[in-house]
Amino acid sequence: xxxxxxxxxxxxxxxxxxxxxxxxxxxxxxxxxxxxxxxxxxxxxxxxxxxxxxxxxxxxxxxxxxxxxxxxxxxxxxxxxxxxxxxxxxxxxxxxxxxxxxxxxxxxxxx
Amino acid sequence: xxxxxxxxxxxxxxxxxxxxxxxxxxxxxxxxxxxxxxxxxxxxxxxxxxxxxxxxxxxxxxxxxxxxxxxxxxxxxxxxxxxxxxxxxxxxxxxxxxxxxxxxxxxxxxxxxxxxxxxxxxxxxxxxxxxxxxxxxx
Numbered sequence: 001x002x003x004x005x006x007x008x009x010x011x012x013x014x015x016x017x018x019x020x021x022x023x024x025x026x027x028x029x030x031x032x033x034x035x036x037x038x039x040x041x042x043x044x045x046x047x048x049x050x051x052x053x054x055x056x057x058x059x060x061x062x063x064x065x066x067x068x069x070x071x072x073x074x075x076x077x078x079x080x081x082x083x084x085x086x087x088x089x090x091x092x093x094x095x096x097x098x099x100x101x102x103x104x105x106x107x108x109x110x111x
Numbered sequence: 112x113x114x115x116x117x118x119x120x121x122x123x124x125x126x127x128x129x130x131x132x133x134x135x136x137x138x139x140x141x142x143x144x145x146x147x148x149x150x151x152x153x154x155x156x157x158x159x160x161x162x163x164x165x166x167x168x169x170x171x172x173x174x175x176x177x178x179x180x181x182x183x184x185x186x187x188x189x190x191x192x193x194x195x196x197x198x199x200x201x202x203x204x205x206x207x208x209x210x211x212x213x214x215x216x217x218x219x220x221x222x223x224x225x226x227x228x229x230x231x232x233x234x235x236x237x238x239x240x241x242x243x244x245x246x247x248x249x
Contacts, residue, residue, distance in 0.1 A: 021155040023126050052148040054155040055219035062213055069210065083148050090225055091218050092206025 003031060011042040011110045013103065017049035020057030029060030032075075036064060041073035044106040048079025053087055065097055074098075078106035113140070113180045121162045121172040121191075129154055129176050133187075136178050142185065146245055149226040150185055153243050156219035157189055157198070165193025165239070180247075184228070187243045196239055197232045198223065 001024035002017040012035060016028060035041050045061075047053075061077075068075040078100040080088055088094050100106035117132045119125035130151060137147040154176070161174055177188040204217030224230060229244040 019130075019151070021126070021130070021151070022123055022159040023130075051144075052152055054152045054159075055222060056155065056159060058218060062210070065210055083145065087152065087222070090222060091204075096210050096213060 001027065003028065008107050009111065011044055011107050013044045013046055013107065015046040015049060019051050020053040020060075022054060022056035025054075025056040025060045028057070029063065032060065032064040033067065036067045036071055036073050036075070039071075041068070041071070041075075042110045043068075043074065044076045044078055044100075044103065044110050046079045046103055046106070047077060047084050048081070048103070050079070050084050052083050055091070058091055058093060061093075061097065074110045076100050076106045076110045078103050115178045117176045117178075119158075119174050119176070121166060121174060123159070123162055126155065126158055129158065132176070132178060136180065136185075140180055142247060146185060146247055150187060150243065150245050153223045153226050153245075154187060154189070156223050157241060157243070160196075160198070160219060161189070161191045161193055161239075165191055165196060167194065183247050185245045185247060189241045189243070190235075190238050192238050195234050197234075198241065199230060199232050 001019055004015040004017065006013045014031070020028065035043055065075055076098045080099050098109060100109050115132045115136050117128055119128055133147060133151055133154065158174065166172055172192055175190045179186045198220050201220050202217060204221050206218065206221065227243050228246045231242040233240045
């Protein structure tokens with residue numbers, strides 16, 4: 001897994017490339033926790049380059065979403081398609097997160 | 112090669128070797144990405160479950176993973192010497208709970224059961240043996 005960050009105005013876009021499993025998810029979890037520690041964090045997580053996500057990946061996303069909720073931060077996901085979308089659907093996660101259709105819509109929603 | 116065997120210790124840092132073994136077999140047999148991803152997710156769930164819950168001590172244990180392709184099926188057999196645990200009898204996660212009440216427990220096994228074509232469990236002596244089977248084509 002590879003994380004790439006880009007700042008677009010006040011929004012940080014984190015692109016996750018590769019696989020989110022029990023080996024790699026803690027890295028994303030630590031980074032999101034760190035980012036959500038800042039006041040009024042605005043984060044878009046772009047999954048368009050993600051191959052798959054296991055429950056370990058969903059665990060860190062759930063923790064991040066709860067933290068965002070508590071800290072009045074915004075966490076928006078985008079690029080949820082193909083196998084990744086199927087796994088979101090299978091786990092009942094599609095309604096749990098704020099998911100934008102495109103990266104640009106994600107940035108707009110987080111802003 | 113239609114078969115591969117990997118033995119790992121009960122540490123999360125070891126899972127990468129299993130991921131690589133599946134990838135190697137997939138390349139050699141030109142397996143569809145869909146099949147490979149489903150097997151990778153299922154193995155991650157099963158191995159994480161073993162490492163987190165199978166042992167009552169902190170000792171090192173070996174988990175054996177055998178991969179096979181026969182006929183139209185990719186098969187993974189996972190054996191551990193942990194406490195008896197039949198994942199087929201475990202409770203299913205509430206996948207409809209709202210964010211604040213949502214717990215991740217159970218989702219992994221829900222994935223395993225739904226992504227695999229067939230899952231079988233046996234207790235063999237003092238070992239759990241779980242067989243994951245995924246059809247290569249529908």
